[in-house]
Every structure is written in structure tokens, then in C-alpha cells.
Amino acid sequence: MTATGIHHRSYVSELRLRATRAEYVRLALMGVLLVVVPFVLDNYWMSIANTILIAVIGAVGLNILVGYTGQISLGQGGFLAVGAYTSVILSDRMGLPTPLSIAFAVVFTAVIGTFFGLPGLRLKGLYLAIATLASQQIIEFLIRRDIGDFLTGGLGYINVERFSFLGFQVGGRDVFERQWYVILAILAILAVMAGRNLFRTGLGRSFMAVRDQDIAAEAIGVNLTRAKLTAFAVSSGFVGLAGALTAHYSEVVSWEKFTLEVSILYLAMIIVGGLGSIAGSVYGAIFMTLLPVVIRNVANALDSVVPFLGDQLPAVQNATFGLVIILFLIIEPRGLNRLWERIKEFFRFWPFRY
Amino acid sequence: MSQFVSMLAYGLADGAILALAALGFVLIYKATSVINFAQGEFLLVGAYMFYTAFVVLRLPLLLAVVVGVVVATVIGVLVERLILRPMIGESPISIIMVTIGLSSLLRALVQMFYGTSVKPMPKILPTGSVDILGATVPLNRLLVIVVAAVVLTAFTIFFRRSRHGIAMRAVADDQQAAMTMGISVRRIFAMAWALAGVSALIAGVLLADISAVDQNLAAFGLLVFPVVILGGLDSVPGTIVGGIIIGLLKQGTAVYWEPGLATVVPYVVLVLILLVKPYGLFGETRIERV
Incomplete structure (x- = not known):
């Protein structure tokens, strides 16, 4: 990256994912980080890393819909549920191989998502938000x-069998988190790559056109119906994958995991990370998953000084959650991704302001 | 028949409270075009403020109401000034999210200071019951309907007759034109939030009186959406009609069909209305092709 920005001299270079050496360095660093993580973290932190990886997949999916296509969805929790229940029913009740049932759950969630996207053809902005809230x-x-009751046989929850695949089965306590880490890391990388590449295709560009100016998009030949419904389908597919993985990883499915709060948590991830940015979805997923953990650790550390924090932990976590959303929206509406860019620019142009 | 009469009383009481909660929501939307997802938390905060004044500080009822109204006004104005004003001009997604963040913050603050247990509050409204056409109807439900009707009428008269009310309608109609007539749009924005806070306070106190002072009060807030969509997002009479219809529908489902379904029926209605008549019964139709 040069001080005056990136100058493309051909369409090929413009279409490239990475234009500068610094970006390759960053990619290599991230690769190293992903490989090192399972060797340095204990089981507790590995479980958090795994939760983050699942959240990354879900957040990328939601960002495709909300950040890139501009269709607000408060129905994320519901779509996660569809993915989770579908996959579990297929693998545990019908005896399908788990990877196949996860794949089927992705497709099924995409179909359900498209169905709930139908109001999006007539409704915009806040009306759509309210419609998805209802769904x-x-x-x-x-x-x-x-x-x-029908699905769980009246229990209210389903216990899920240990994940297995072509004779390989995830092991017991000591290797459980690490083996899952490998599976989830591969899927998360695939999801991020798919998300990143989607917006280099005509379809992805048409999503962004719909977000920026839907009438103008239609005028230049974007099929609005097709673009919106595909956006819902693609996004729900990612979300369904995240839901199915949550189910198989946590080995229990119950409705408490798919409430409106979960929808809001995912929206918070992409707001904090940066709307309309795949990297932002990743940052946001990491930030919002770590936030309650960090608060708990801080509260424990300060227990003797400020016992109030530890006593009121859930309330403190929720208050911080709300405060973080508000502050980000007021101070940096484009999220962590933009913040990171601004830091880079500060150093690049130093000692000048811009 | 007796079942029908008591269903009517319970449904109208629910509907009256819903209408009050929805009134605040519509006021904010009309004047500032902000969708307030924190309306339920306004109810919650209002009820707890009143509880603090009435039970903790042992103020007489009338003074407690005044304290509650003042605090609700201050909170409304502060929220507008500190959180919503910097957001002017942002996308609907951001504005929706900021109010969702606010709702999470307010609920957590209430939990922090008051805990999660149910707070004992002496009943304000008489608890006896009366016989109407053979049905035993609790007196407090009837009084809730009366109080809500009085408050809603007062608000309507305020919008029709008073200087400030007319200024608010002018701003809702056309901000620039209102500005050129010398109306301070900023003050109207603050006033919309303050009035929303007050109407939520009244709804919260009434709801707390017929149920209990606890965190569940906030759950009532989401029911505002079916009400306002049914009535039309920007219509004050719409909130009253919508509130009553949704209230009756909820109770009717609970009595004649199945109690559990009562929680979801309003949302089914909401989806149907959005598909058939998105601007509701009284909403202003803005022609916008999507």
C-alpha cells in the first residue's frame, strides 16, 4: 500500500482479492494464528474459540443480508433454529450421515429463509424489520x-449424538474441543472465503446495487425480485449452517438458544464489526463473543474491590452489551473494520492528517 | 354470556394499556421517524420509578405520580438528546439498532438496581369486583379502561387544541415547513420523547397494578408492534382502535381457543396486515414502489 492509495492499472488487478504485499502478510499472520491457537489455549478457551468460529459463520450470513443487501432481519434466531432442528432430526432420527444432514439443513434453511424473504419484496426498512420480528x-x-413437542417428543430438548463422519468420531473430553476446532475452523474459513468471493460476482454486486439504490438498480437491469430472494436464500444458508453446527457441537438443542436475544446478538456483531464488510463480521463475532467473557473475568478480578460487579454480573453484561451497541453507532457507525482502517491510515499518512 | 362479558372487560383493559404504550411509540415515530424498540423498557422504567416514589420513598399517591411523570419526562428528553440526536440522518438499520441497544441497557439498569424478584406494591386501584350481566368483573380492570380512556382523551385534546400539540402535528406533517413557521423542531423532538415517556409511565403503572412489578413488564413492549401496524404507524386514533382490537383478540383467543396461542396470534395478525394492507387501518399511504 502506498501513501496515495491503491492504483489499479487493469481490471484484473482490480478484481484481485489482495492487492498489496501487506495484505498477504496479514493473511499469513492470520493463518499462523489459526494454527497456533489449539496448541496454546486450554479447553475452556478452546470452547470460546469454537463458539467464535460458529458465530463467524452466522455473522457472515447475516451481513450478506443486512450489510450488503440492506434488508433488515430480526429473524436470525429463528433461522438458526431451523438449521439446528433440521440437521439433528435428519442425523439422529432418520439416521442420515451427519455431514449430509448438515448440508441438507443448509438447503432447507435457505428455502425457509426465502419464504420469509417474500415480504421483503413489498416492504422496506422498518416495515421489513417488523415483519421479520413477527416471523x-x-x-x-x-x-x-x-x-x-412433536420434534422433541415432549421433552423440550433433544440430546444430540456425538459428531461422527465416515467412521471418524469426535473424541472425549481431552480432545473434544481441539477436534471440533479443526472442523469449525475449516468451515469458517470456507464461509469467509465464500462470502468474500460472492461480492466479486455479478450476483453479489447486484445485492449491493439493491442496497444502495433499489430503483436505480432496477433501471440498470438488476432483477430486484431475484436479487432480494437470492440474498435471503444465501444468507439463510449460512445461518442454517451455523445453527446446525451449534446443535452438533453443543450436543443439545432447545428453543432457549434461538430467541429474539440471539437475533439481536448477531445484529450487534455485524454493527460492531462493520456493516457490509466480511472482515467486519469476523471482528464483530470475536468482539461480541469475548465481551461477556472478558467482563466476567474483570468482575472476578475486581471482586474484592468492587463486589457489585460480581454480584450483578448478568445485569452488568447486558448493560455493557447495550452500551457497546449505542456507543459504536454514535461514535463509529461503520464498526471495527472502519476503525482498523482509520488506524492504518493514521500511521500511513503520519505526520500529516490525511 | 357471562364468559363473553368478562372476556370483554379483560380484553378492553389489556387493549387500553396497549393503546397507551402504542401512543408513545406513534408519537415518536410521527415526530422523529424513529422506530422505538425500547418502548417496553419505557413501561418497565416508568413502573419502577413509580414504585420507588410510592413504596420506597413512601410519598403520597398524587405526589408519587408527579415524581414519576417528572422522571419519565427527564429520561425521555435525555434519551432524545444523548442517543437519538447524534443518529439523525443514519440508515433505518442503525436507528433500529440504537433503540435495541437502549432497550438492553435500560432493562439491565433496572435489573442492577432492583434485582429480578417481584416487588410488592400495594394495589392502587380497588380490588373488589362487580356483577355485570351475570359476570363477575374485577373492578380494577374497569378502572384501567376508564383511566386509559381519560388519558387518551386528554392527549387527543392536547393535539387538537393546544399550541404545542398543533406544533407537534405540524412537525410530523412537514419538518421544513414547520421550521419556517418558527416552530423549534428540536424542542418538538424532545417533547415527543418526553410525552412518550409519560404515556409509557401511565401504561406501566396500570399494568403493574393489575399484574406485578417485575421484569416481565418489558415483554409487553413487543406487542406494541402488532398494534401500531394494525392501526397505522403514524395514526393516533389508530393506536386506540388497534390496541382495543389486539387486546380483545388476545383475550378472545385465550378464552375461546387456547390460552397459549394468545401470545402468538397478534404476530400472525401483524404478518397478515403487512401482506394485505401494510399501512394499517388509519395509516397514511405513502406510495413507494419496492
Whole structure:
């Protein structure tokens, strides 16, 4: 990267994912980090790393819909539930191989997502937000009650068998987290790559056109119906994958994991990370997953000084959650991704301001 | 028949409270075009403020109401000034998210200071019951309907007759034109939030009186959405009609069909309305092709 920015001299170079040497260095560093993590972290932190990896997949999916296509969705929790229940029912009840049932869950969630995207063809902005809020409430109600009772046999939850694949089965306590880490890391990398590459294709560009100016997009030949519905389908597919993985990784499915709060948590991830940025989804997933953990550790450390923090831990975590969303939106609406760019620019142009 | 009468009383009481909560929501939307996801938390905060004044500080009822109204006004104005004003001009996603963040913050603050247990509060409204057409109807539900009707009428008169009310309607209609007429749009924004805080306070106290002072009060807030979509997002009479319809529908489902379904039926109605008539019964139709 030069001080005056990146200058492309051909379309080929413009289409490239990485233009400068610094970006290759960053990629290499991230690769090293991903490889080193399982060797240095203990089981507790590995479980958090795994949660982050699942969140990355879900956040990339949501960002495709909200950040890139501009369609607000409060129904993330419901779509996670669809993915989780579908995959578990197929693998544990019907005896399908787990990877196949996860793949099927992805497709099925994409179909359901497209169905709930139908109101998006007529509604915009806040009306769409309210419509997806209603679909979240309806899906949540269904899995809590009638369908949920039918699916779980009245228990309210389903215990999921240990993940296995072509004769390989995830091992016991000491290797459980590390083996899952490998599986989840591969899938998360694939998801990020797919997300990144999607927006180099005509389809991905049409999503962004719809977000920026839908009428103008239609005028230049973007099929709005197709673009919006595909966006819902692709996004729900990612979310379904995240849901299915949550189910198999945590080995229990119950409706509490798919409430409106989860939808809000994912929205917070992409807001904090940066709307319309795949890297931002990753930053946001890491930040929002670590936030409650860090607060708990701080509260424990300060227990003797400020016992209030430890006593009121859930409230403190929720208050910080709300405060973080508000502060990010007021101070840096484009999230951590933009913050990172600004830091880079500061050093690049130093001693000048710009 | 007796079942029908008591269903009517319970449904109207629920609907009246919903209408009050929705009124604040519509006020904010009309004046500032902000969708306030924190309306339920305004109810919650209002009820707890009143609880603090009435039970903890042992103020007489009337003074407690005044304290509650003042605090609700201050909170409304502060929220507008500190959180929503910097957001002017941002995308709807950001504005929706900021109010969601606010709702999380307010709920957590209430939990921090008051805990999660149910707070004992003496009933303000008389607890007896009366016989109407053979049905035993609790007196407090009837009084809730009366109080809500009085408050809603007062608000309507305020919008129709008073200087500030007319200024608010002018701003809702056309901000620039209102500005050129010398109306301070900023002050109207603050006033919309303050009035929303007050109407939520009244709804919160009424709801707390017929149920209990606890965290569940906030859950009522999401039911505002079916009400306002049914009535039309920017219509004050719409909130009253919408509130009553949703309230009756909830109770009707609970009595004649199945109690559990009552929580989800409003949302099914919401989806249907959005598909058939997105601007609701009284909403202003803005023609916008999507």
C-alpha cells in the first residue's frame, strides 16, 4: 500500500482479492494464528474459540443480508433454529450421515429463509424489520410448543449424538474441543472465503446495487425480485449452517438458544464489526463473543474491590452489551473494520492528517 | 354470556394499556421517524420509578405520580438528546439498532438496581369486583379502561387544541415547513420523547397494578408492534382502535381457543396486515414502489 492509495492499472488487478504485499502478510499472520491457537489455549478457551468460529459463520450470513443487501432481519434466531432442528432430526432420527444432514439443513434453511424473504419484496426498512420480528416470534412459538413437542417428543430438548463422519468420531473430553476446532475452523474459513468471493460476482454486486439504490438498480437491469430472494436464500444458508453446527457441537438443542436475544446478538456483531464488510463480521463475532467473557473475568478480578460487579454480573453484561451497541453507532457507525482502517491510515499518512 | 362479558372487560383493559404504550411509540415515530424498540423498557422504567416514589420513598399517591411523570419526562428528553440526536440522518438499520441497544441497557439498569424478584406494591386501584350481566368483573380492570380512556382523551385534546400539540402535528406533517413557521423542531423532538415517556409511565403503572412489578413488564413492549401496524404507524386514533382490537383478540383467543396461542396470534395478525394492507387501518399511504 502506498501513501496515495491503491492504483489499479487493469481490471484484473482490480478484481484481485489482495492487492498489496501487506495484505498477504496479514493473511499469513492470520493463518499462523489459526494454527497456533489449539496448541496454546486450554479447553475452556478452546470452547470460546469454537463458539467464535460458529458465530463467524452466522455473522457472515447475516451481513450478506443486512450489510450488503440492506434488508433488515430480526429473524436470525429463528433461522438458526431451523438449521439446528433440521440437521439433528435428519442425523439422529432418520439416521442420515451427519455431514449430509448438515448440508441438507443448509438447503432447507435457505428455502425457509426465502419464504420469509417474500415480504421483503413489498416492504422496506422498518416495515421489513417488523415483519421479520413477527416471523422470529412465530418460529420461536412453534418450536417452543406444538412442533417443538412433536420434534422433541415432549421433552423440550433433544440430546444430540456425538459428531461422527465416515467412521471418524469426535473424541472425549481431552480432545473434544481441539477436534471440533479443526472442523469449525475449516468451515469458517470456507464461509469467509465464500462470502468474500460472492461480492466479486455479478450476483453479489447486484445485492449491493439493491442496497444502495433499489430503483436505480432496477433501471440498470438488476432483477430486484431475484436479487432480494437470492440474498435471503444465501444468507439463510449460512445461518442454517451455523445453527446446525451449534446443535452438533453443543450436543443439545432447545428453543432457549434461538430467541429474539440471539437475533439481536448477531445484529450487534455485524454493527460492531462493520456493516457490509466480511472482515467486519469476523471482528464483530470475536468482539461480541469475548465481551461477556472478558467482563466476567474483570468482575472476578475486581471482586474484592468492587463486589457489585460480581454480584450483578448478568445485569452488568447486558448493560455493557447495550452500551457497546449505542456507543459504536454514535461514535463509529461503520464498526471495527472502519476503525482498523482509520488506524492504518493514521500511521500511513503520519505526520500529516490525511 | 357471562364468559363473553368478562372476556370483554379483560380484553378492553389489556387493549387500553396497549393503546397507551402504542401512543408513545406513534408519537415518536410521527415526530422523529424513529422506530422505538425500547418502548417496553419505557413501561418497565416508568413502573419502577413509580414504585420507588410510592413504596420506597413512601410519598403520597398524587405526589408519587408527579415524581414519576417528572422522571419519565427527564429520561425521555435525555434519551432524545444523548442517543437519538447524534443518529439523525443514519440508515433505518442503525436507528433500529440504537433503540435495541437502549432497550438492553435500560432493562439491565433496572435489573442492577432492583434485582429480578417481584416487588410488592400495594394495589392502587380497588380490588373488589362487580356483577355485570351475570359476570363477575374485577373492578380494577374497569378502572384501567376508564383511566386509559381519560388519558387518551386528554392527549387527543392536547393535539387538537393546544399550541404545542398543533406544533407537534405540524412537525410530523412537514419538518421544513414547520421550521419556517418558527416552530423549534428540536424542542418538538424532545417533547415527543418526553410525552412518550409519560404515556409509557401511565401504561406501566396500570399494568403493574393489575399484574406485578417485575421484569416481565418489558415483554409487553413487543406487542406494541402488532398494534401500531394494525392501526397505522403514524395514526393516533389508530393506536386506540388497534390496541382495543389486539387486546380483545388476545383475550378472545385465550378464552375461546387456547390460552397459549394468545401470545402468538397478534404476530400472525401483524404478518397478515403487512401482506394485505401494510399501512394499517388509519395509516397514511405513502406510495413507494419496492
